[in-house]
Amino acid sequence: MTRKIPANSMMFSGILLVLVIVLMIIMDSNPIGLSKNALSKTQKTREILRLPGKMSWAGDDGFFNFDRGVLKRLDGGGKVFWEKRLEGKELLWMGPGGFTVNRDSTLEMWNAAGELEFRKDNFLENPAVLSFEGDFLLLAGKLKDRDYAALLNKKGTVLWLIPVDGRIISGRSSKSGSYTVLNLMDENLSGKMVLVNSEGLILWQIDRTVMILLSGIMPDGVEAVAEDRVFKADFEGRIIREQIFQDAIFRADIGQDGYMVVAVKQREAKLTSGQRPKIIMLDPECRVKWSYVLERQPLYIKKYMEFVYIVYDDEILVLSREGLLTSSIKSGNIKDIDVVDISRLIINHNDGSSLIAISGRR
Known part of the structure; x- marks a missing residue:
């Protein structure tokens, strides 16, 4: 004889299960644990375009393609608008706004239409583009074996050129050019962050015994990620927010909205079997919003609008701002990615590149 279970008892059990799941998500107390993936809707992906090279x-609906010394501008369907042979010049950067090249300490800036904006002869040795924000190009390089940073506008006017003590590992300018933040590393692998104004004057310096990986300028101050913490300083150099981590931060990104995403792993002295790296999202006030346990260590991570991209050499995971998996893009020999918008993604491989469409995004 089959024993019947009262309907109200089944309803109570179901409600209790839902409450437990919700509580575990809010507290983020799952073992690794309750898989948030099961609660998300996986998006569909398809390849729109595949090309050789990078x-x-x-910007707009255009793309750059660089292969074997030839740079092309094309649309989303692969139609070529123009192409240029760089003839031995080193391509430093290409992105929204144009591209920069260097040859024998001569720097050139070209716009997206393929027109030369400016040329600077005998400028920086071994230059590198740190950022291109608004109309301002931030560069690092050397002069007479000393490290320098330079800020130029898109017409080639040098707004400032200053020497720095240490090797520049990252930097970013505000879109207005009012402030620039530089992250430096000395011979002891200690880090320091300096804030520079529009006239090239160093306003303040913050020193750390560990490396400062990256930083970003927000309307109310400067956000930064070091190997052991995230913190926020105001424009006078006072630390106004801070979140310290026991685990080591090895990857990070800061979004335009001030949200930060970091990847952490246990320090070598504390390693235990089964330990896995973890992604942590923090808001602009340095408060932890959620964490997500990974199966392995990613190449890098990127925050774009409401999504977080976790890049492996053969797969890209896309998480929502709530920490839910929305896409898993399988691909081979991934080198880096470039996010076009929330529905399109460029994947650069070791042997070519592809433009991917992600459907079903809200």
């Missing part, structure tokens, strides 16, 4: 977004 590809990047050029």
Whole structure:
């Protein structure tokens, strides 16, 4: 004889299960645990375009493609608008706004239409583009074996050129050019962050015993990620927010909205079997919003609008701002990615590049 279970008892059990799941998500107390993936809707992906060489977004609906010394501008369907043979010049950067090249300490800036904006002769040795924000190009390089940073506008006017003590590992300018933040490393692998104003004057310096990986300028101050913490300083150099981590931060990104995403792993002295790296999202006030346990260590991570991209050499995971998996893009020999918008993604491989469409995004 089959024993019947009262309907109200089944309803109570179901409600209790839902409450437990919700509580575990809020507290983020799952073992590794309750898989948030099961609660998300996986998006569909398809390849729109595949090309040899490297590809990047050029702004609007255009793309750059660089292969074997030839740079092309094309649309999303692969139609070529123009192409240029760089003739031995080193391509430093290409992206929204144009591209920069260097040859024998001569720097050139070209716009997206393929027109030369400016040429600077006998400028920096071994230059590198740190950022291109608004109309301002931030560069690092050397002069007479000393490290320098330089800020130029898109017409080639040098707004400032200053020497720095240490090797520049990252930097970013505000879109207005009012402030620039530089992250430096000395011979002891200690880090320091300096804030520079529009006239090239160093306003303040913050020192750390560990490396400062990256930083970003927000309307109310400067956000930064070091190997052991995230913190926020105001424009006078006072630390106003801070979140310290026991585990080591090895990857990070800061979004335009001030949200930060970091990847952490246990320090070598504390390693235990089964330990896995973890992604942590923090808001602009340095408060932890959620964490997500990974199966392995990613190449890098990127925050774009409401999504987080976790890049492996053979797969890209896309998480929502709530920490839910929305896409898993399988691909081979991934080198880096370039996010066009929430529905399109460029994947650069070791042997070519592809433009991917992600459907079903809200």
